[in-house]
Amino acid sequence: MPNVMELKGITKVYGEKVKTQVLFGVDLAFEEGSFNAIIGQSGSGKSTLMNILGTLDYPTDGDIFINNINTKTLKKNQISELRNQNIGFIFQFHYLLPEFTALENVLMPHKISKKPITKDIVDRANELLDFVGLSKVKNNLAVNMSGGQQQRVAIARSLINNPKIILADEPTGNLDSDSTEQVYGLLRDINQAYKTTFIIITHDRKIAEKADRIIEIKDGRINLDLLNQTL
Amino acid sequence: MKLAFNIAVRFLKSGKLQTLFIILGIGVGVSVQVFIGALISGLQKDLVNTTIGRSSQITFSKTDDSFITNYEDLLLDILNSDSRVKIATPNLNVPGTLYNETDSNLPVLVRGFDLESANQIYQFEDSIIQGRMPNNDNEIILGQFFESELGLELNDTYTINVPIYGDQTLTVVGFFDLKVKSINESWAVSSIKTTQDLQGGSVVAKQIETQIKESSYFDAVEIKDLVLTKIGASYEGSDWVSNNASLLSGLQGQSISSLMIQVFVLISVVLGIASILAIIVLQKSKQIGILKAMGIKNSDASLIFLFEGLILGIFGAFTGILLGFGLLISFQTFAIDQATGEPVIPLFIDYGFIGISAMIAIAVSTLAALIPARKSSKLSVIEVIRNA
Numbered sequence: 001m002p003n004v005m006e007l008k009g010i011t012k013v014y015g016e017k018v019k020t021q022v023l024f025g026v027d028l029a030f031e032e033g034s035f036n037a038i039i040g041q042s043g044s045g046k047s048t049l050m051n052i053l054g055t056l057d058y059p060t061d062g063d064i065f066i067n068n069i070n071t072k073t074l075k076k077n078q079i080s081e082l083r084n085q086n087i088g089f090i091f092q093f094h095y096l097l098p099e100f101t102a103l104e105n106v107l108m109p110h111k112i113s114k115k116p117i118t119k120d121i122v123d124r125a126n127e128l129l130d131f132v133g134l135s136k137v138k139n140n141l142a143v144n145m146s147g148g149q150q151q152r153v154a155i156a157r158s159l160i161n162n163p164k165i166i167l168a169d170e171p172t173g174n175l176d177s178d179s180t181e182q183v184y185g186l187l188r189d190i191n192q193a194y195k196t197t198f199i200i201i202t203h204d205r206k207i208a209e210k211a212d213r214i215i216e217i218k219d220g221r222i223n224l225d226l227l228n229q230t231l
Numbered sequence: 232m233k234l235a236f237n238i239a240v241r242f243l244k245s246g247k248l249q250t251l252f253i254i255l256g257i258g259v260g261v262s263v264q265v266f267i268g269a270l271i272s273g274l275q276k277d278l279v280n281t282t283i284g285r286s287s288q289i290t291f292s293k294t295d296d297s298f299i300t301n302y303e304d305l306l307l308d309i310l311n312s313d314s315r316v317k318i319a320t321p322n323l324n325v326p327g328t329l330y331n332e333t334d335s336n337l338p339v340l341v342r343g344f345d346l347e348s349a350n351q352i353y354q355f356e357d358s359i360i361q362g363r364m365p366n367n368d369n370e371i372i373l374g375q376f377f378e379s380e381l382g383l384e385l386n387d388t389y390t391i392n393v394p395i396y397g398d399q400t401l402t403v404v405g406f407f408d409l410k411v412k413s414i415n416e417s418w419a420v421s422s423i424k425t426t427q428d429l430q431g432g433s434v435v436a437k438q439i440e441t442q443i444k445e446s447s448y449f450d451a452v453e454i455k456d457l458v459l460t461k462i463g464a465s466y467e468g469s470d471w472v473s474n475n476a477s478l479l480s481g482l483q484g485q486s487i488s489s490l491m492i493q494v495f496v497l498i499s500v501v502l503g504i505a506s507i508l509a510i511i512v513l514q515k516s517k518q519i520g521i522l523k524a525m526g527i528k529n530s531d532a533s534l535i536f537l538f539e540g541l542i543l544g545i546f547g548a549f550t551g552i553l554l555g556f557g558l559l560i561s562f563q564t565f566a567i568d569q570a571t572g573e574p575v576i577p578l579f580i581d582y583g584f585i586g587i588s589a590m591i592a593i594a595v596s597t598l599a600a601l602i603p604a605r606k607s608s609k610l611s612v613i614e615v616i617r618n619a
Binding site: 089091 | 234238241242244245517518520521522523524525526527528529530531612613
């Protein structure tokens with residue numbers, strides 16, 4: 001399978017006077033349709049890596065290729081567009097827009113792309129909400145939903161633009177164990193159904209073990225990179 | 232654009248009470264503008280009207296102080312030379328001394344007018360407190376002062392001594408009160424024919440008095456010059472603007488102080504909106520972060536806040552106009568002078584000014600949103616996510 005995302009020699013240094021280096025020349029590549037977990041203790045640099053992967057942050061040095069496009073060559077607006085079209089985010093704290101309903105939240109990335117709202121896209125949003133088991137509450141405001149429901153809306157939202165990559169930062173970190181199981185099952189199903197590449201950041205080894213590939217980050221370097229044989 | 236607008240509307244709707252308070256805040260500012268504007272222009276108009284409304288605004292006479300013989304033609308020339316000239320009336324004044332039976336005498340200025348047109352300037356008819364207007368030759372009306380001072384009565388005939396031309400008799404047919412003491416104490420008003428006869432009978436006038444349209448009061452100098460170029464170099468003119476420098480500087484002072492009040496009201500509205508929107512940006516930073524993570528462009532994120540400013544401005548201006556009208560109407564209705572039945576405070580409602588106030592409020596609200604809009608475009612997604 002071709003690579004959908006590739007990092008070459010990524011370093012990240014924070015601070016101007018007191019410099020703290022968080023990432024030291026990270027090289028990584030993710031295959032299309034793969035299900036990856038990045039683990040590491042807090043402070044290991046995994047969140048920084050995730051932000052750089054998601055083009056939310058810039059590396060101090062090194063190149064990121066998304067769909068074989070070097071993001072260094074892109075302007076701010078082009079990066080926003082690239083993010084909108086290619087990357088779906090799932091965050092630990094759900095991050096829905098509380099002023100909008102579940103359905104409107106799911107449609108938001110499409111609206112941001114400024115494409116017209118067609119019947120097809122609304123059908124797709126409904127289908128996705130159905131997929132995550134929320135068709136009954138699709139017209140509820142985000143604030144009137146439980147944590148697990150909100151996270152499932154966030155998952156549906158991350159899929160609306162058919163992104164190649166989904167970045168999930170501790171997607172179950174804020175959920176109880178039942179919801180955690182449900183959400184992981186869901187991510188797996190999506191991975192199978194839509195061939196979407198998943199990169200999941202977690203500090204929970206048990207969760208990571210369910211992925212095809214586990215990458216461990218330690219002190220800003222890749223400590224371990226192995227394919228999960230148990231699956 | 233549409234997306235930013237929809238998000239702005241949703242943000243405003245989600246904090247209804249806050250939105251309502253901001254709109255009310257802008258509204259109060261605009262209503263003060265509307266009210267102060269109407270008050271100041273009302274006061275100015277009232278002041279100008281009481282000062283010059285019942286007098287000649289431009290007076291034309293010969294440069295060599297001689298009599299005008301062809302004044303009927305001149306009247307037409309003046310009226311035709313500028314459409315802003317509303318009334319023109321010939322005038323011949325004759326100073327004299329009025330005697331009564333007991334030989335007490337008082338100086339008097341007999342002012343001869345074409346009474347019909349002069350009445351439109353001085354409103355003699357409305358000022359008559361006893362008797363009637365003169366309608367025959369040798370009839371005069373006098374200021375009410377003469378009634379008490381000389382013990383004159385209606386329809387009495389009195390002697391007037393005019394220098395050079397000697398004594399003549401006049402009949403008093405009425406008394407007027409023009410609300411100006413010096414006029415009540417010195418004027419006798421008659422037809423121009425009467426004063427012509429007092430001076431020996433030649434058909435002449437000394438000056439032409441004119442009034443201009445109210446909207447052109449302040450163009451008096453320009454109108455005067457225009458008329459003078461039409462009627463020839465042998466005439467000169469005297470206008471109210473040049474003769475009332477202190478009144479004008481007073482009016483100017485009033486305008487400037489009203490402008491100051493309005494500017495400060497505007498500044499407080501701007502500061503209010505800018506600070507509130509800055510707080511909204513903080514409140515909504517999580518949402519802006521999410522939208523940015525989903526790929527919204529910085530320009531669209533900024534637009535959300537510009538639209539919020541615009542929407543708040545439009546609703547605020549509308550509320551302000553309603554509040555302002557409410558204030559104006561209640562002042563016109565309830566603050567009434569018991570004696571005259573007129574409103575205590577003269578107000579002048581200028582729709583153009585109200586429109587401009589509203590437009591300024593909207594523009595200013597949108598501008599005030601620029602700072603928070605800039606702030607939102609600089610918001611970093613990572614910081615928002617970290618600080619959740």
